[in-house]
Amino acid sequence: MKKIIFMLLITILTVLSCGSKTDNTDKKNEMNKKYSDFWVYFKSVEGKAENISKLNPEEQKALLSGLKEKLVKIDYNLDVELSGEKKELFVTSGGIKSSFSSVKNLAESAPKDLGWKVTAFKQRKELPFTLSFDKTFSVNSENIMFKTAEDGEYLNITVFFEGQDVLQDEQKKQVMFEFLDGIIGEYDTETYIGTIDIDSGPDSTFVSAEKFRETVDNFKKKVKRTE
Template sequence: MFKKLFGKNFTAAEFWIWFEKNSQDYYQLKEEKLNSLFYKLDKQLSKINEDIAFEFSADLIDGKREFIISADGILSAFTDVIDLVEKAPKLDGFKIIAFRPKSDVDDISTIEYEDISLGPDDVFFTYRKNGDTLDIVLYLKGYDSDFEEWENAAFILLDTIIGEYDVATKIGSIDMLPYKGSPKLKPILELPSLIDREVSGISF
């Protein structure tokens, strides 16, 4: 309570000062230091917003390490993610990215989550336009509503196919049902172009 009343808020500028001081460790990402580095980074980001998550590219891309700052799909953290990335300094070894980006179609692979394997060929959908967003129903091969891992795997796949920002701002309700086959269902890989045509999404 006293900390909240009298302590100043941790700012994006302060976070980037800390990160820049430690940037070489995160650029190198030595395997034996990963747990410690990720713990420290999570602790710093939590001072901004406890829901903020992060990812780094496993390999350097054009000499840079991709540093993805994510809201983990939680809308209340979106403005803090945007603020952090907008205030990021230019760091020679890093490409700072707001939200998990969608992948190229050729790069989308099967999601392995817990005991579940879920690929784009396993998911179909129907939709209904709802103002600036789409309400969708996902039909998943092998889906079992008793296991919440299915929902987690489906959301990870959606982030990969559509991108985290569009999932949160252009998709309204998401329901899930077992796939039983129907000519009326659309393959999930048709969803990105449909979203671009049909809705503008909500803004922050």
């Protein structure tokens, strides 16, 4: 009797295991098709993407909306940034860490013959650089300063940038995160930076964007954390 029960348990576990493998395979195939569908669509609008800077605002909006419509079928948080003249495409999740795997998978699934350089995450920019917002406000990376404090596996930071008094709180946050993406990159911002505060007036402990980048790189070597 015990032998019969034991054999039944083995059979049930085998069936469940096979079912799980089938489900995983089906899910993987479904995601691969979504990645493929996105790149097929991208090729269909590649001409517009390459000349995005020459399109009028309505045409740009239509192009980006069409791409976003395909991206949300993969992951709601996915988006892309285009540098048409350089034929570069950056896949981003807007810093949402739970979607980092989707960012990597979509970038890695890009066709080899695409003709575009496809990169996962917003990358560091050459210093110094200038960012503009809402066509009314711009600030250079030379005018932003940082103070850091180690907190275990993270760096807590305080940020100050010139002209911030004219911005609303949400606008300040937008400027701050755009600069962080440009100075240390989207991945490092979400992986190594802990709390972020905005200061209204820096003291002697604040450092430049270039020095802040060096501090982050040294901290990464120290914690030796991979994700």
